[in-house]
Amino acid sequence: MAARDTDGLNMLSVIILKDKEFCHIEIFDQNGNLLLEKGKKKIFSIKYSKIAFFENIIIGSIYFYVSLTRVISIFFYILLISLSFMVITSLYFKNVEKTKKLLELNEELSEANEELEQTIRELEQTQESLIISEKMAALGKLMLNIAHDINTPIGIIFTASTEIENILESNRTDKETLKQLSKIIIKNSQKIAEIISSLKKTAIHEVSDNFSKFNIKELVEDIVDTLSLNLKKNNIKTIIDVDDKNIFSNPGAIAQILMNLISNTVDHAFKDEKSEKIISISAEVNKKHLKLIVSDNGVGMDEKIQRKIFDPFFTTDKEKGTGLGLSIVHQLVVKLLKGHIEVKSDKGKGTTFIIIIPLKEENNG
Numbered sequence: 001m002a003a004r005d006t007d008g009l010n011m012l013s014v015i016i017l018k019d020k021e022f023c024h025i026e027i028f029d030q031n032g033n034l035l036l037e038k039g040k041k042k043i044f045s046i047k048y049s050k051i052a053f054f055e056n057i058i059i060g061s062i063y064f065y066v067s068l069t070r071v072i073s074i075f076f077y078i079l080l081i082s083l084s085f086m087v088i089t090s091l092y093f094k095n096v097e098k099t100k101k102l103l104e105l106n107e108e109l110s111e112a113n114e115e116l117e118q119t120i121r122e123l124e125q126t127q128e129s130l131i132i133s134e135k136m137a138a139l140g141k142l143m144l145n146i147a148h149d150i151n152t153p154i155g156i157i158f159t160a161s162t163e164i165e166n167i168l169e170s171n172r173t174d175k176e177t178l179k180q181l182s183k184i185i186i187k188n189s190q191k192i193a194e195i196i197s198s199l200k201k202t203a204i205h206e207v208s209d210n211f212s213k214f215n216i217k218e219l220v221e222d223i224v225d226t227l228s229l230n231l232k233k234n235n236i237k238t239i240i241d242v243d244d245k246n247i248f249s250n251p252g253a254i255a256q257i258l259m260n261l262i263s264n265t266v267d268h269a270f271k272d273e274k275s276e277k278i279i280s281i282s283a284e285v286n287k288k289h290l291k292l293i294v295s296d297n298g299v300g301m302d303e304k305i306q307r308k309i310f311d312p313f314f315t316t317d318k319e320k321g322t323g324l325g326l327s328i329v330h331q332l333v334v335k336l337l338k339g340h341i342e343v344k345s346d347k348g349k350g351t352t353f354i355i356i357i358p359l360k361e362e363n364n365g
């Protein structure tokens with residue numbers, strides 16, 4: 001009987017020790033006698049007991065030894081799970097708060113975007129007004145130059161006419177003098193007619209905002225003729241090398257671009273006295289593009305100025321401009337004509353503007 005009991009206790013101890021939490025077990029009877037001892041006691045272990053009852057009678061007691069390292073590992077495992085849960089909970093609440101802030105930020109961005117769109121619309125309207133104002137200012141400046149240039153031949157005509165009147169009143173028959181005075185009057189009248197003709201052609205191009213078929217060489221020559229007196233006054237020579245071809249584009253925009261580029265060159269490119277001042281204008285036409293090149297041999301620009309020349313109101317000489325001329329050129333090329341413009345310049349070596357404009361099919365308008 002005792003053997004069978006011992007076998008049963010051995011089986012019980014084997015089952016208990018299979019659990020890795022227990023490293024040692026001791027079983028005692030009700031009198032405190034050691035019946036069985038299994039496993040290995042460890043230096044760092046925790047002991048706890050269990051008393052066995054049968055029908056309210058103590059029949060024995062069992063002592064379990066648990067490895068302290070096992071307890072600690074379980075403790076840290078539970079602690080790690082707790083910390084992970086706390087981190088996850090904290091992250092969840094932070095995520096909820098961030099989501100709320102993101103929603104608020106998104107709402108603020110939507111409002112800011114609406115305000116930005118409104119500002120852009122207002123800027124576009126202002127830009128259109130500035131283009132019109134600058135165009136009118138350029139025409140006004142051109143008219144003043146024309147008035148000044150016309151005034152000289154008119155004065156000569158008036159003087160010659162007065163002299164003819166004096167000869168006729170004195171009953172003199174100085175035919176040679178009358179002939180010379182008549183030639184002077186005819187020559188200066190022709191000069192006025194040429195000025196007015198150039199101005200008329202330029203004005204027609206300037207007020208036209210529609211796409212139409214026109215000869216690019218004639219347009220360039222009309223612009224240069226209109227500005228010729230101002231160019232001569234500043235001792236500037238012009239070289240024109242333009243394809244004699246008809247194109248379908250916006251003549252008013254191209255006329256404005258050329259006038260602004262040439263006027264800008266006259267005002268800013270030749271600050272230093274040079275033996276020869278030259279503005280070159282060339283145009284190449286193919287089936288898809290118009291390539292315009294306006295260059296000079298003036299003072300040139302450094303890289304810092306080149307980066308800013310198309311900015312509105314930027315100018316290197318406030319006494320000679322509003323800083324809108326090249327900005328308007330850029331807008332006309334890029335926005336209206338859907339083209340491209342670039343500038344190449346070196347300090348003391350002149351400046352070149354290269355403009356590429358896509359050409360439209362006449363039938364497509």
